[in-house]
Amino acid sequence: MNLSKSRSMFRVRSAATAVVLLGVLAAASGCGSSTKATSPGSSAAAKPSSGLIQFGLQQEPGTLSPLTGPFTTAQQIVGATLFTNLFVLKSDGSLAPSLASEVPTTQNGGISQNGLVYTFHLKSGLKWSDGQPITSQDVYETYKLSMSKQINALTTNGFSDIQTFDIISPTEFKITLQKPDPALLTTVFDTCTPGIIPWHVYKNISAADINKSPLNNKPTVTDGPYVLKSWNPGQSITVAPNPHWYGPKVQNKGITFNIVADDATLLAESQAHKVNVYWFVPIGQVPQLKKISGEHVALLSAPNFEYVDINFRNPILQDVRVRKALELAIDRQALVQKVWDGYAKLTASDQPPLSWGSNPSLKPYPYDPTQAAKLLQQAGWIKGTNGYRYKNGKELTITFSTTTGNPWRQQTEQLVQYWYKQIGVNLVIKNYPSNVYFGTVLPSGQNWMLGEFGNVNQPDPGTISADSFAKGGVFNFGGYDNSQVDQLFAEQATMTSKSARQQKLWQIEQILHDQVAGLFLYSPDQIVAWYGVSGYQPNTWYEDTWDAYNWKLQ
Amino acid sequence: MGLLGYVIRRVGMSIPTLLLISILVFLLVHVMPGGPLAMYAHQPNITPAQLKVIAHQLGIDRPLPEQYVTWLGNMLSGHFGYSFTYGVRVVDLIGERMPPTLLLMGLSFVIAVVTSITIGTISAVYHHTWIDRLLSGLSYVGLGLPSFWLGLILIEIFGVHLGWLPISGMGSGSFTSVVAHLVMPVITLAVLFVAQEARYVRSSMVDVLGRRFIVTARAKGLTNGATVIRHGLRNGLIPVVTVLAMDAATLFGGAVITESIFSWPGIGRLFLGAVLQGDYPIMLALITLLSGLIVLANIAADVLYAVIDPRVHYA
Numbered sequence: 019m020n021l022s023k024s025r026s027m028f029r030v031r032s033a034a035t036a037v038v039l040l041g042v043l044a045a046a047s048g049c050g051s052s053t054k055a056t057s058p059g060s061s062a063a064a065k066p067s068s069g070l071i072q073f074g075l076q077q078e079p080g081t082l083s084p085l086t087g088p089f090t091t092a093q094q095i096v097g098a099t100l101f102t103n104l105f106v107l108k109s110d111g112s113l114a115p116s117l118a119s120e121v122p123t124t125q126n127g128g129i130s131q132n133g134l135v136y137t138f139h140l141k142s143g144l145k146w147s148d149g150q151p152i153t154s155q156d157v158y159e160t161y162k163l164s165m166s167k168q169i170n171a172l173t174t175n176g177f178s179d180i181q182t183f184d185i186i187s188p189t190e191f192k193i194t195l196q197k198p199d200p201a202l203l204t205t206v207f208d209t210c211t212p213g214i215i216p217w218h219v220y221k222n223i224s225a226a227d228i229n230k231s232p233l234n235n236k237p238t239v240t241d242g243p244y245v246l247k248s249w250n251p252g253q254s255i256t257v258a259p260n261p262h263w264y265g266p267k268v269q270n271k272g273i274t275f276n277i278v279a280d281d282a283t284l285l286a287e288s289q290a291h292k293v294n295v296y297w298f299v300p301i302g303q304v305p306q307l308k309k310i311s312g313e314h315v316a317l318l319s320a321p322n323f324e325y326v327d328i329n330f331r332n333p334i335l336q337d338v339r340v341r342k343a344l345e346l347a348i349d350r351q352a353l354v355q356k357v358w359d360g361y362a363k364l365t366a367s368d369q370p371p372l373s374w375g376s377n378p379s380l381k382p383y384p385y386d387p388t389q390a391a392k393l394l395q396q397a398g399w400i401k402g403t404n405g406y407r408y409k410n411g412k413e414l415t416i417t418f419s420t421t422t423g424n425p426w427r428q429q430t431e432q433l434v435q436y437w438y439k440q441i442g443v444n445l446v447i448k449n450y451p452s453n454v455y456f457g458t459v460l461p462s463g464q465n466w467m468l469g470e471f472g473n474v475n476q477p478d479p480g481t482i483s484a485d486s487f488a489k490g491g492v493f494n495f496g497g498y499d500n501s502q503v504d505q506l507f508a509e510q511a512t513m514t515s516k517s518a519r520q521q522k523l524w525q526i527e528q529i530l531h532d533q534v535a536g537l538f539l540y541s542p543d544q545i546v547a548w549y550g551v552s553g554y555q556p557n558t559w560y561e562d563t564w565d566a567y568n569w570k571l572q
Numbered sequence: 573m574g575l576l577g578y579v580i581r582r583v584g585m586s587i588p589t590l591l592l593i594s595i596l597v598f599l600l601v602h603v604m605p606g607g608p609l610a611m612y613a614h615q616p617n618i619t620p621a622q623l624k625v626i627a628h629q630l631g632i633d634r635p636l637p638e639q640y641v642t643w644l645g646n647m648l649s650g651h652f653g654y655s656f657t658y659g660v661r662v663v664d665l666i667g668e669r670m671p672p673t674l675l676l677m678g679l680s681f682v683i684a685v686v687t688s689i690t691i692g693t694i695s696a697v698y699h700h701t702w703i704d705r706l707l708s709g710l711s712y713v714g715l716g717l718p719s720f721w722l723g724l725i726l727i728e729i730f731g732v733h734l735g736w737l738p739i740s741g742m743g744s745g746s747f748t749s750v751v752a753h754l755v756m757p758v759i760t761l762a763v764l765f766v767a768q769e770a771r772y773v774r775s776s777m778v779d780v781l782g783r784r785f786i787v788t789a790r791a792k793g794l795t796n797g798a799t800v801i802r803h804g805l806r807n808g809l810i811p812v813v814t815v816l817a818m819d820a821a822t823l824f825g826g827a828v829i830t831e832s833i834f835s836w837p838g839i840g841r842l843f844l845g846a847v848l849q850g851d852y853p854i855m856l857a858l859i860t861l862l863s864g865l866i867v868l869a870n871i872a873a874d875v876l877y878a879v880i881d882p883r884v885h886y887a
Binding site: 080081086088089172174175205232235253278279289456457458460474476482493 | 606608616619628629654657659660665672741742833
């Protein structure tokens with residue numbers, strides 16, 4: 019290539035670069051208008067000077083629909099300001115009436131003695147945000163659509179037990195179940211996921227089109243304390259007071275949910291006083307947040323539990339002595355102190371202490387490496403010269419997996435690795451990104467032996483427990499299979515007496531504990547920080563936005 | 573007919589290339605572990621039966637060839653299908669997120685190019701002096717700074733302690749607000765690029781400034797500035813431009829991290845979210861679009877050679 023040709027090529031590439039840059043700037047100049055065009059309202063300034071409460075939201079919801087998924091916690095956090103339901107979960111885990119005038123019970127006649135018939139009454143004069151009345155028809159259509167196979171419904175559980183749904187009047191309806199379902203109210207009628215749909219808006223959309231309806235991202239009509247003002251994709255969601263909200267007067271001009279995925283950035287926003295509410299604070303940030311003047315940091319008992327699922331397909335782990343040894347060898351009190359700075363409670367089973375399904379007389383396994391070593395010896399695992407145990411020439415190697423990107427889990431497994439080495443177990447750590455872990459690794463039942471993750475118990479403690487340990491349960495990744503436990507789960511699921519159910523759940527808990535169906539670790543506290551807002555009342559059973567209408571900027 | 577025929581032939585030839593890329597990308601995305609059902613794994617009250625219904629609605633229970641044909645149809649119709657996460661047309665999502673990314677990347681690129689040429693040229697002109705050593709040292713420091721760390725340090729200094737600049741987001745939409753929000757992400761993204769490219773510019777310019785035509789230019793009485801700019805830069809930048817163009821693609825990788833730190837609502841975060849959530853339609857659309865752009869840019873460059881250099885003929 020001679021110089022003149024090089025110069026020509028230089029000019030060509032320069033011209034091409036210029037074209038690209040011009041394109042970039044031309045496209046970028048349309049930025050603001052593009053955002054505004056796709057937002058249902060005006061673009062809101064995400065700063066306290068706007069008079070709006072600033073909420074740090076770690077994830078952008080996929081949808082704000084009260085009907086369709088995929089469910090995300092972010093959807094529920096924002097959704098709780100937009101949609102309510104017949105009842106609302108209070109911060110103590112009990113139900114309070116919301117759209118309904120009272121919580122049905124057998125005592126007040128709202129639930130029949132056999133637990134099959136529920137009668138609901140709506141408050142009178144309820145209105146959607148567009149002024150249309152909220153009626154029994156809206157609840158009925160929510161049920162019908164949720165059961166449609168064309169809808170990506172947030173849940174079919176609960177609704178699937180309904181045999182007949184009779185509308186008695188615009189404010190009264192009766193549901194008859196195929197079998198008693200004591201969890202009905204807390205499965206489908208106590209949060210915004212699912213909530214109740216405004217039928218007068220949805221009736222013009224065919225069921226097949228609902229999954230792709232713009233209403234999912236831009237709900238135009240709501241029944242909660244707020245309406246959606248704007249959603250700037252990737253940036254923020256702003257809600258403003260609903261003029262037709264039935265409840266207490268909204269004490270603020272609105273809330274902007276700023277989508278900030280990075281925890282370090284959220285901490286910086288808090289330090290700069292640009293965020294009023296910061297939820298799901300990582301434990302490592304607590305000392306820094308506490309140093310911020312005027313910042314409130316609350317560490318609250320929550321119905322969460324962290325445990326290690328056991329893969330029962332693996333022959334080594336089918337021996338209860340080995341499982342018990344693995345449980346006894348973990349110094350869980352040290353985990354709580356070192357990893358959670360003491361802000362977690364030990365658990366004896368999958369029921370966190372906050373749950374009414376938790377048996378107070380059941381004690382967590384102690385840290386006892388001597389007993390653990392003895393149990394392994396009894397199971398035929400003999401210590402070799404390298405310090406690890408062997409059986410039939412095979413080393414006792416256990417793989418431990420969890421999700422990447424969670425510092426406390428990585429710290430936990432490093433400590434467990436150390437403790438297991440003391441009893442002659444070679445722990446191999448193999449972690450995966452969350453979507454790979456839950457989407458492929460755990461459900462496959464292959465290439466993992468111990469899998470740590472967390473779960474959140476629901477107000478009805480039988481649901482998650484059955485999902486985790488009943489045969490075919492959606493979280494029973496390890497394939498735990500115990501016919502007695504399955505039978506007890508089935509029995510409690512149709513009992514109408516809470517105390518009788520509690521006895522059954524305690525029985526299940528005892529079996530899971532004795533058999534070491536999982537390595538039960540602890541129930542970590544939920545951490546929330548807020549600044550410059552009064553009336554803030556955390557709710558670990560639902561979302562802190564459950565009564566955001568009470569929040570007031572100071 | 574010569575050039576037109578060539579263009580038609582090249583476009584025609586690119587169709588099988590793009591088709592092959594689309595098949596490879598489709599297969600790669602589908603063999604990735606995880607998958608879209610993972611985002612339902614922790615949904616309260618989800619049942620195995622409901623997961624099957626969702627798989628059917630998303631179409632991921634169908635044979636791969638059938639899924640590919642459906643996706644290809646959606647792509648050719650221009651809307652790229654519907655996002656599994658957001659339930660809206662992928663083309664709309666890209667339309668929302670692309671402008672912020674183009675603004676961030678474009679501005680960073682322009683600033684980085686101008687700065688790296690300036691620094692590299694100064695280093696070359698004063699090579700082996702303290703100025704050169706200082707600028708080279710700074711370049712090495714820049715190369716060693718991870719963008720996430722630099723971003724957080726800038727946030728700490730200018731966002732938290734001094735309170736001069738906004739920390740996250742893109743602002744209210746006004747010009748001043750957008751500019752204020754751009755400062756830290758642009759610096760973060762540009763620093764690594766400057767550090768890298770300034771080294772190339774310096775090396776190329778040192779080589780060119782030692783050539784005999786530069787000596788001749790000086791002997792003719794040209795000032796040092798005119799010699800460097802008119803004769804040095806025009807020749808010294810020829811190899812650099814190619815490197816600049818190739819490295820521009822790495823900006824996209826940096827944008828993913830920078831957008832996450834500064835909560836910039838761009839395509840990088842959309843792509844990252846899609847990968848984490850197994851949102852096939854978004855992943856496929858973005859990878860295919862980028863592949864298509866690269867193929868088209870190659871054709872455009874070849875055509876431009878012929879337009880600008882009359883000695884190039886396409887039969």
